[in-house]
Amino acid sequence: MSSVIVIGAGQAAASFCAKFRTLDHRTPLTIYGDEPEIPYQRPPLSKKYATGDMARSQLYLRPEAWYVDQNIELNTSVKVTCIDRAKREVHLSDGTTAQWSKLMIATGSKVRELPNSVTNNLSGLHYIRTLEDANKFGDVLRKGRRIVIIGGGYIGLEAAAVCAQKGMKVTLVEAGLRILQRVACRETSEWFKRLHSEEGVDIKEGVGLSHFEGQGGKLTRAVLNDKSVIDAEVAVVGIGILPSTELAEECGLAVENGIIVNGVCQTNDLDIYAAGDCAVSDYKGILTRLESVPNAIDQATIAGTHAATGAAPNYVAKPWFWSDQFDVKLQIAGLNRGYTSVVTRAGKTSRSIAHFYYNGEKLLAIDAMNAPSVYMIGKRLLEAGKTILPEHAADVDFNLKSLM
Ligand SMILES: Cc1cc2nc3c(=O)[nH]c(=O)nc-3n(C[C@H](O)[C@H](O)[C@H](O)COP(=O)(O)OP(=O)(O)OC[C@H]3O[C@@H](n4cnc5c(N)ncnc54)[C@H](O)[C@@H]3O)c2cc1C
Missing domain, CATH: 3.50.50.60 (FAD/NAD(P)-binding domain)
Incomplete structure (x- = not known):
């Protein structure tokens, strides 16, 4: 009998299951997460949750009842200790094993620790x-x-x-x-x-x-x-993170600073998927690992679609990220890798500005600080493969909307 197992109970796991269940209501679907929590969002941990402006209950991605309603077996405080690819089973920290016909690795990352x-x-x-x-x-x-x-x-x-x-x-x-x-x-x-x-x-x-x-x-x-x-x-x-790839390495999957996945998030074992912080995939010709919530959601959604139906559109990363510090919201669109110049667009206040990254005249990315409309327009143009001329980016009187 077919069954799907998800390793890890974080952002990618929750997105995978949500997508999978919209397309396949019957195949047994089981999550094993080593934390004592049901899947929750991490970004507020260093932002609103830390300042006390967000309650613990608001962190959870779905209420516990949702997993029951969706017929998803959610096991917390259970670690997967080994993937046996030959037997198509996982070994669990409680000493038992579980069979899978499709496996999703959503193990995320761990902090780099000081010795x-x-x-x-x-x-x-x-x-x-x-x-x-x-x-x-x-x-x-x-x-x-x-x-x-x-x-x-x-x-x-x-x-x-x-x-x-x-x-x-x-x-x-x-x-x-x-x-x-x-x-x-x-x-x-x-x-x-x-x-x-x-x-x-x-x-x-x-x-x-x-x-x-x-x-x-x-x-x-x-x-x-x-x-x-x-x-x-x-x-x-806070000195960075390392992808949690030990299980994948130990069972012989291809790993290079992340579990290597193809356009539909399959590893080199086509019944095993990986998504989120632990996965690495092609972005503009270079194997790239994106450590962000949007990436975890998008990759896991594609993996969930493919695992349920055998087909899915190829994942094309649309990198974006945000950070909140004091009264400033930083929003980043695109990936600045390979930039050769930076153009500044002044903001309306001393706490608002945007920096545009270029390679030649090609726009690569934007850092928008308290500049949500610049971010939004830039993101859409970047996703459409369009550019903004550097002189237009720098000119606060130039209406960027006219480029849409
Ligand atoms: C403090 C903080 C702030 C952040 N802020 C932002 C932000 O502002 N914007 C943004 O886009 N991103 C942010 N991120 C990053 C974002 O949270 C991650 O990119 C995202 O959570 C990745 O999702 P994931 O499912 O891959 O991993 P995770 O959400 O980390 O989930 C992986 C889960 O798998 C579990 N696991 C690992 N190994 C095993 C095993 N063998 N057996 C069972 N379970 C296992 C882990 O314990 C973990 O619970 C932040 C992260 C942190 C920590």
Whole structure:
């Protein structure tokens, strides 16, 4: 008898199941997730949930009853420990096995952790990946407390914003030459650095963490590579993520910084699909892993369609992303890979601006800060394969809508 198993109970898993069930009501569909939670959204964990502006119940992607209504067997706190491709079964952490005829790997990613030689096993150190992490982080946010944040990517900057809004004394340490170096242009980095400075966050760039020190097992300070010291009782580490690909590797699937999937999200074993943070697929000729909710939803929807019907349109990534820091919403359309120049379009206020990334005259991507209409128009044009001439992008009097 055919049956479908989904490994992981996150964003991609929920989207896969929703799509699959609209097309196939009968095939047994089972999810195994190693967290104690039903599928939930992670973005608020470093944003509204952390500031207390969003309730825990609002995080869940679907109510628990939905899985029952849809005849989806949802198992939480059960880890898949092995995929046996020959026997078409998975081994579970409770010692049992389960059969599948189609398998969906939606294992997401895990945080890159600092080694014990750096953390010295001190308490007071936080990562933000799971709801459990976010709850522990939320418990330490207290006015007047000193916090050091290691890593100036989106998670680190969002955590810094939350802490500053809570009245904490925040220092952010970025080992690279500038914050957001991996993902954004110098102009966007500088813009966010100024925003954070205005809000009282002290950003140190170009200097890495040497190690943490403490007393009685509790963190008291961070020592940087230049020997300077930051006193802090709390630290957040946001130094990137790694795709969760161990199961795939161990069972011989093709993996290269992610599980390699084709246009319909099949792995090199055509009965096994993968989607979301753990998967890597072709984007403009380069194997690309997109760490975002929209990508997880789109890939999983295609995988769900294909698993249910045997056919689906090829996945064409339409990258977009967002971040909330203080009163600024950053919206990113496109992928800036390979840009050669950046054009700035001034905003209506000091907290509004847009940066357009070009390769020659070809528009690649846009970072829009509190500029939702620029973002929306740019996204549509990018998705239609159109460009905006650099002189039009820079000219605030030029109506971008006229290009639609
Ligand atoms: C704090 C934070 C803020 C973010 N902000 C944004 C944002 O603003 N915008 C945006 O687009 N994206 C954001 N992201 C990224 C986004 O949440 C991810 O890209 C998305 O969740 C990926 O979905 P996924 O299903 O691939 O993985 P996940 O949602 O991570 O789900 C994977 C699940 O699989 C489980 N799992 C792994 N291995 C096993 C196993 N062997 N057995 C059983 N279960 C297993 C994991 O524990 C996890 O629960 C953020 C992420 C974090 C952590």
